[in-house]
């Protein structure tokens with residue numbers, strides 16, 4: 083079974099204007115660096131955002147089909163406190179995620195996404211899990227809060243009670259979000275104080291992967307997902323193989339989860355290609371590195387199946 087542990091539905095009205103602006107500005111600077119092209123903001127807005135907004139649900143299910151992905155975890159993102167108001171409230175966005183899961187119970191798994199600084203976060207989480215059938219919690223520290231803030235401990239306690247995992251965005255992030263609170267070191271306190279809580283550090287912390295490896299090596303309840311590494315795998319395949327191997331060696335392959343961070347890479351490396359690249363590790367690993375079929379199959383889905391009790 084293949085499970086995408088980390089994906090999103092990008093609907094224009096669900097996220098604040100600055101977030102979309104950040105994506106366009108990043109795409110502009112990449113175009114400048116890679117293609118030496120100066121693309122005006124308006125033009126880049128069309129190029130970068132239109133494909134992200136196009137028929138979110140239908141596109142996601144189509145991509146899953148093409149990639150052979152059996153199940154996808156969809157993660158709502160609460161950017162309102164950290165950035166600015168959204169046209170659709172976070173309560174409504176969560177409800178819509180839960181509804182999509184109900185509509186496609188074999189394919190989609192929804193997590194609750196809420197800013198822990200909200201006064202009703204514990205009650206809201208409980209409602210999402212117990213009434214709406216959601217399966218985990220997504221937190222986005224890059225909106226400006228530190229995961230080890232003691233004010234959030236009741237929320238983690240609730241996750242332990244409900245037996246659900248918490249997935250944290252981890253790693254440096256684009257404007258207007260903040261990188262510092264998304265450093266993996268801030269997960270260490272939480273992992274220490276809640277040994278029965280399953281924490282997932284998203285994106286293998288990107289370029290902070292060594293810091294994540296250091297923390298996760300001493301905290302067995304920290305898992306990692308490899309979402310958002312598409313470009314790295316395409317551009318620096320050997321480096322990626324070595325990094326993944328380090329994680330397997332030091333954490334064990336049972337704590338590494340496949341994910342895409344879709345639809346962010348839809349245009350450059352769709353889920354089908356990413357699944358192929360990960361599957362291909364079996365045949366195409368660089369000299370001196372070997373991955374086993376057991377490892378690849380656990381990473382692609384077996385581990386997520388276990389964590390999510392599927």
Ligand SMILES: [Zn+2]
Pocket residue numbers: 088089090343
């Ligand atoms: Zn994400």
